[in-house]
Amino acid sequence: MAVDYRTRLTGLLKRKGGRSECFCLPFFRQASKNQARLQVLFFRRKNALCIVFRVKNMVHYLCIESVYEVNCIMYCTRKITNDITWVGASDRRLHLFENVYPIPRGASFNSYVISDEKTCLMDTVDYNCGRQFFENVEHALNGRPLDYIVVDHMEPDHAATLQMAAEKYPAATIVCNAKTLPMIQQFFTFDAAARSLVVSEGDTLCLGRHTLSFVMAPMVHWPEVMVTYDALDKVLFSADAFGTFGALDGYLFNDEVNFDRDWLDDARRYYTNIVGKYSPQVQKLLGKAAGLDIAYICPLHGPVWRSDFGYILDKYNKWSSYTPEDKGVFIAYASMYGDTENAANILACELAELGVKNVVIRDVSNTDESELIALAFRLSHLVLCSPTYNALCHPKMEHFITGMKHHGLCGRTVALVENGSWAPAAAKAMTAALEGMKNLTVLEENKVTFKSSLKDRAPLEALARVLAKDL
Ligand SMILES: Cc1cc2nc3c(=O)[nH]c(=O)nc-3n(C[C@H](O)[C@H](O)[C@H](O)COP(=O)(O)O)c2cc1C
Ligand SMILES: [Fe+2]
Ligand SMILES: [Fe+2]
Helix, strand or coil: CCCCCCCCCEEEEECCCCCEEEEEHHHHHHHHHHCCCCEEEEEEECCEEEEEEEECCEEEEEEECHHHCCCCCCCCCEECCCCEEECCEEECCCCEECCCEECCCCEEECCEEEECCCEEEECCCCHHHHHHHHHHHHHHHCCCCCCEEECCCCCHHHHCCHHHHHHHCCCCEEEECCCHHHHHHHHCCCCCHHHEEECCCCCEEECCCCEEEEEECCCCCCCCCEEEEECCCCEEEEECCCCCCECCCCCCEHHHCCHHHHHHHHHHHHHHHHHHHHHHHHHHHHHHHCCCCCCEEEECCCCEECCCHHHHHHHHHHHHCCCCCEEEEEEEECCCCCHHHHHHHHHHHHHHHCCCCCEEEEECCCCCHHHHHHHHHHEEEEEEEEEEECCEECHHHHHHHHHHHHCCCCCCEEEEEEECCCCCCHHHHHHHHHCCCCCCEECHHHCEEECCCCCCCHHHHHHHHHHHHHC
């Protein structure tokens, strides 16, 4: 029997002097809003929710006894194994992940409860999902107290509700590493140190039949990141690794969806933009994970993997080693009045005529940078086409090139197409912008320059032949 405090929050307000009065939630909310000196403390005692608050030096104590218990029916969970339950939630209202990346399909924020002799919560979720999440945790705990909260990652998309969880489950020990603890203290006000269990690489935590071991994964997004392995059910709780944008349509497992068709593009866009910069660290983690016997990969976003590990590991290996996933040509162009765009289209047609597969054209001005970055990771060859703009390349093109550099992309073959009406200089500017990207092969001899509109197709045809041969 779980408690739904939201709908049944009525009870007795006992003043210090023993007088008591009935009140309900709206009154309490009003009091919170209007009283500047109001201090509130929530805690849970047995089957009751206790609230202590002070108004004008008077301490009030409210206890909602278990008589108000009702069935918690708003839960939305999925079982992963007998003992492990997914208690995460999807957010379809969030437009921009990290306020940067468009997520038209939303995102899921995963969290898991392990029920053994001890109970354990694996990370929490973002604020927006908090209501659903706490319903889910309550349901998964089925009336039991929570003994541990493992914090694999402190980024607020997973840790925003940590303080609420810590207060809701005051007996829970916070399991974290030495880099995590000070971050918890930076973000929150509860006394994390007093109730933490600080773990290091290889440490284990026995929950009964399940033994968790901790593997540090620094910079597999943030410096404090660790992943957790459950030896009994062979589950890797992989933090942001193996995560993807996209809300869950009820299906939680990779074998319940058509990942390649419906999820891969978002998974690539997630990886390359969120974690791509830290690919060497991802490679290290993949090396450590190779030594584990894994039956489930439970990431903090997107589907849980329980089959076809070769598929996703191959993708991760490629992305994190900057190896192109597909041989093909990504033609990225900028164009103010259409002539550079025209050259991009002609080049693509020439490549198609030559039988080249995987040709993709994108306008850098109206394609979100996260998609451009993902395509640059995916394909082996890049053609950058830009008009000259104030003696430089088009600002959107420069921005895209800087983005590739920031994300650590390397090892691509690059060709340049420039346009200009009086002194074309876009190729020079693009070359300068590319500096710092490692292992690029720039097809200097096949640089295409034209003035205003294309008058000679031969240089583009020659470039197409060189690219086709090189693929
Ligand atoms: C704001 C602005 C700045 C430009 N600066 C240069 C320049 O510095 N050098 C040059 O040769 N052309 C310059 N141009 C001309 C364009 O590069 C040229 O007209 C080109 O053909 C435009 O290609 P598009 O049709 O693909 O937009 C500039 C055009 C604009 C609108
Ligand atoms: Fe993260
Ligand atoms: Fe995340």
